[in-house]
Amino acid sequence: MSSLQESDPKVADILNHEKHRQAYGIELIPSENYASQAVMEASGSIFTNKYSEGYPGKRYYGGQEYVDQVEQLAIDRAKELFGVEHVNVQPYSGSPANAAVYFGLLEYGDTIMGLKLDHGGHITHGLPISFSGKSFNCVAYEVDKETEQLNMDAIRELAIKKRPKLIIAGYTAYPRKINWKAFKEIADEVGAITMADIAHIAGLIAGGVHESPVPYFDVITTTTHKTLRGPRGAIIMSKKEFAKDIDRAVFPGLQGGPHDHTTAAKAVAFGEALKPEFKDYAEQIVKNAKKLAENLIEHGFDLVSGGTDNHLILTDLTNKNIPGKVAQEALDKAGITLNKNTVPFDPRSPFDPSGIRLGTPAMTTRGMKEPEMEKVGDFISNALDNYTDKDKLAKIKEEVKELCSGFPVPGINL
Numbered sequence: 001m002s003s004l005q006e007s008d009p010k011v012a013d014i015l016n017h018e019k020h021r022q023a024y025g026i027e028l029i030p031s032e033n034y035a036s037q038a039v040m041e042a043s044g045s046i047f048t049n050k051y052s053e054g055y056p057g058k059r060y061y062g063g064q065e066y067v068d069q070v071e072q073l074a075i076d077r078a079k080e081l082f083g084v085e086h087v088n089v090q091p092y093s094g095s096p097a098n099a100a101v102y103f104g105l106l107e108y109g110d111t112i113m114g115l116k117l118d119h120g121g122h123i124t125h126g127l128p129i130s131f132s133g134k135s136f137n138c139v140a141y142e143v144d145k146e147t148e149q150l151n152m153d154a155i156r157e158l159a160i161k162k163r164p165k166l167i168i169a170g171y172t173a174y175p176r177k178i179n180w181k182a183f184k185e186i187a188d189e190v191g192a193i194t195m196a197d198i199a200h201i202a203g204l205i206a207g208g209v210h211e212s213p214v215p216y217f218d219v220i221t222t223t224t225h226k227t228l229r230g231p232r233g234a235i236i237m238s239k240k241e242f243a244k245d246i247d248r249a250v251f252p253g254l255q256g257g258p259h260d261h262t263t264a265a266k267a268v269a270f271g272e273a274l275k276p277e278f279k280d281y282a283e284q285i286v287k288n289a290k291k292l293a294e295n296l297i298e299h300g301f302d303l304v305s306g307g308t309d310n311h312l313i314l315t316d317l318t319n320k321n322i323p324g325k326v327a328q329e330a331l332d333k334a335g336i337t338l339n340k341n342t343v344p345f346d347p348r349s350p351f352d353p354s355g356i357r358l359g360t361p362a363m364t365t366r367g368m369k370e371p372e373m374e375k376v377g378d379f380i381s382n383a384l385d386n387y388t389d390k391d392k393l394a395k396i397k398e399e400v401k402e403l404c405s406g407f408p409v410p411g412i413n414l
């Protein structure tokens with residue numbers, strides 16, 4: 001870091017503050033994680049200097065002997081990790097990966113079906129103002145009002161009525177397991193392609209604690225930086241029959257040169273996820289989420305769907321009389337980072353929703369286990385009971401810092 005300090009003290013100073021924020025705060029945003037030092041070294045490597053439009057063995061520029069090796073390694077490791085026939089490791093991030101699937105397999109105006117945004121879906125699954133909603137006829141399914149979980153009978157009925165060309169499963173704010181097989185059966189009935197977007201749960205699937213969509217689904221996209229704990233980016237996996245169309249959609253359809261430094265870091269992350277320790281990590285993420293959910297319920301919180309099967313918890317704060325935005329801001333003052341979130345059938349707006357979303361991937365990476373989750377739940381409850389009391393929040397922030405000091409972040413030396 002010393003050359004950055006020397007050549008650009010302003011950026012170095014900002015980075016240093018962010019380092020402290022990450023090290024001394026409780027990070028509960030469920031899409032965030034801490035990448036390892038090895039992943040960051042590869043990501044910050046000289047591969048950033050290279051241009052390599054094309055694919056291994058079929059490039060447009062010279063000097064590809066090492067880039068080809070690192071991209072092939074990333075592909076081979078991803079194949080082994082998920083047991084898929086084809087992988088494209090070039091997508092810049094999750095949203096462009098989804099765009100590439102639609103671009104490669106659909107015509108503009110085709111009908112696609114995904115979970116409604118305020119029920120846990122992602123913006124790229126058909127939100128009217130996103131490219132997905134503008135380019136395609138998007139039909140949204142919802143969670144059941146009673147159970148706040150997916151109702152496969154209702155989804156089947158909607159699919160039969162709307163005959164989508166593509167059905168999307170996999171979410172951003174859904175705390176329960178997904179029945180891949182039931183989705184596949186519905187898709188077969190209406191002749192739809194199946195796409196699993198496992199951005200949030202890829203680490204749980206790779207670690208074997210959640211069922212994989214691979215035996216059932218045609219196409220699977222995932223970010224690499226959430227539970228998978230790699231660099232910021234994404235991959236697209238598919239059955240062989242879709243490989244050509246997807247590769248062409250990524251390049252030259254939507255992207256130019258791949259980010260080779262990120263590809264190298266993806267290879268490192270997949271290597272880490274193939275190690276037996278990663279299974280323990282994935283298991284602990286879920287154990288921690290269940291413990292935290294239990295603690296929050298004891299503190300009178302109203303959890304959407306009543307609990308969690310995965311890494312995340314969605315809490316409706318209506319019964320606590322605190323808007324999600326106010327809760328997020330109060331918790332920020334207590335050194336606890338999470339995000340305000342809509343809950344299913346939310347009467348409030350997305351900018352000022354009723355709930356908060358929290359998750360355990362990042363804290364589990366630091367080595368925290370069930371006893372620490374009890375403490376985290378107590379901090380949250382205490383902070384929200386006193387959300388207007390600045391001194392109280394500052395005091396909690398000190399306690400948060402003390403807890404965090406015992407669990408260093410990989411890759412951060414203070």
Ligand SMILES: *Cc1c(COP(=O)(O)O)cnc(C)c1O
Pocket residue numbers: 031093094095096098121122124170171172197198199200223233234
């Ligand atoms: C995070 C996420 C994405 C998008 O990833 P970006 O890298 O932020 O573009 C796509 N789909 C789902 C379900 C996600 O949770």
